[in-house]
Amino acid sequence: MNIDYSSIKERFSFDCLLNVSAKEFTSYRIGGQIELLAYPETEDEFKSFIRYCHSEKLPINILGRATNVLISDKGVCGIVVSTDKLKKIEMSNKAFSVGAGVLWDDFVLLTVNEGLSGLEKTSGIPGSVGGAVFMNAGAFGQEVFDRIEGLKVMDLSGKVSFLKKEDIKYFYRKVEGLENLIILSAVFLLEESDKKELLKIRKDILSQREEKQPLDYPSAGSVFKRPKDDYASRLIDSCGLKGLRIGGAEVSIKHAGFIINKGNATAEDVFELMNKIKAEVKKKTQITLELEQILMGEWEK
Numbered sequence: 001m002n003i004d005y006s007s008i009k010e011r012f013s014f015d016c017l018l019n020v021s022a023k024e025f026t027s028y029r030i031g032g033q034i035e036l037l038a039y040p041e042t043e044d045e046f047k048s049f050i051r052y053c054h055s056e057k058l059p060i061n062i063l064g065r066a067t068n069v070l071i072s073d074k075g076v077c078g079i080v081v082s083t084d085k086l087k088k089i090e091m092s093n094k095a096f097s098v099g100a101g102v103l104w105d106d107f108v109l110l111t112v113n114e115g116l117s118g119l120e121k122t123s124g125i126p127g128s129v130g131g132a133v134f135m136n137a138g139a140f141g142q143e144v145f146d147r148i149e150g151l152k153v154m155d156l157s158g159k160v161s162f163l164k165k166e167d168i169k170y171f172y173r174k175v176e177g178l179e180n181l182i183i184l185s186a187v188f189l190l191e192e193s194d195k196k197e198l199l200k201i202r203k204d205i206l207s208q209r210e211e212k213q214p215l216d217y218p219s220a221g222s223v224f225k226r227p228k229d230d231y232a233s234r235l236i237d238s239c240g241l242k243g244l245r246i247g248g249a250e251v252s253i254k255h256a257g258f259i260i261n262k263g264n265a266t267a268e269d270v271f272e273l274m275n276k277i278k279a280e281v282k283k284k285t286q287i288t289l290e291l292e293q294i295l296m297g298e299w300e301k
């Protein structure tokens with residue numbers, strides 16, 4: 001498909017960046033070129049951009065902060081649209097409407113500072129509110145959907161609607177039915193609590209993250225989902241895979257659930273290492289690990 005990206009860029013007043021390397025903005029610091037990376041700043045700008053792409057039959061991909069994705073070395077075909085600029089937060093008593101581009105941890109800090117509980121244990125999860133909702137991100141026994149009331153979404157023709165929580169099927173790190181929707185904002189409901197206690201929990205969780213996770217190296221967090229009644233990191237460690245390396249990608253010695261980029265890792269290095277871990281764990285424990293991270297772009301089967 002021959003797309004004239006320069007003319008798309010000229011059509012819109014918000015930032016549309018041409019030929020951006022995924023190394024510049026993904027938490028893995030890996031990946032090929034994005035031909036056009038668009039940053040609409042308001043819901044109206046989103047609507048006109050998405051409607052234009054729809055009418056021109058241009059393929060689009062959605063990204064938040066790219067902290068849970070591995071983008072192929074070949075890049076991503078078509079347009080990537082980021083929700084980064086949707087930063088509006090409205091608060092009414094214990095309810096919040098939060099734009100998809102707000103950083104998840106900024107929102108959590110806000111709730112904690114208001115003395116509202118329900119999300120404090122998710123402190124320190126990187127990425128955006130939209131990404132956290134899409135993934136049903138979570139940690140230490142709390143997850144995003146515990147506190148969701150509903151989502152404002154746009155479909156790929158630009159139509160906006162509101163989904164109530166009871167109409168959404170969500171699971172551990174998976175939400176059904178959001179694949180072809182853009183989450184614009186989410187409504188959360190929290191509970192009154194003791195601010196001092198919440199700040200203490202947050203501090204404790206942030207230091208546990210610092211202590212246990214390889215935060216000095218680029219990564220995209222846990223590579224695999226937690227298997228039933230176990231931990232992927234425990235299984236990987238028990239198979240002796242800590243420190244295993246392919247090219248510049250390494251199974252973290254600090255936390256076996258993470259693959260880290262030790263310098264010049266390619267997406268192919270990470271992908272091969274993912275497959276190697278899966279195969280070794282299956283061979284030694286008969287357990288099939290399921291990928292948590294999202295592969296974007298073109299991949300070999």
Ligand SMILES: Cc1cc2nc3c(=O)[nH]c(=O)nc-3n(C[C@H](O)[C@H](O)[C@H](O)COP(=O)(O)OP(=O)(O)OC[C@H]3O[C@@H](n4cnc5c(N)ncnc54)[C@H](O)[C@@H]3O)c2cc1C
Nearest residue numbers: 064065066067068127128130131132134137138183220221
């Ligand atoms: C050091 C580290 C620690 C981490 N710890 C945790 C943890 O404790 N728990 C946890 O759950 N995760 C963790 N993660 C993974 C990641 O941070 C979360 O999954 C996060 O919620 C992803 O948000 P994002 O904005 O970066 O999403 P992205 O990586 O940008 O996108 C992830 C997926 O969501 C989709 N998406 C993003 N925004 C939207 C939107 N507005 N509308 C529709 N689709 C959208 C994308 O298309 C993609 O499929 C960690 C990552 C790192 C690097």
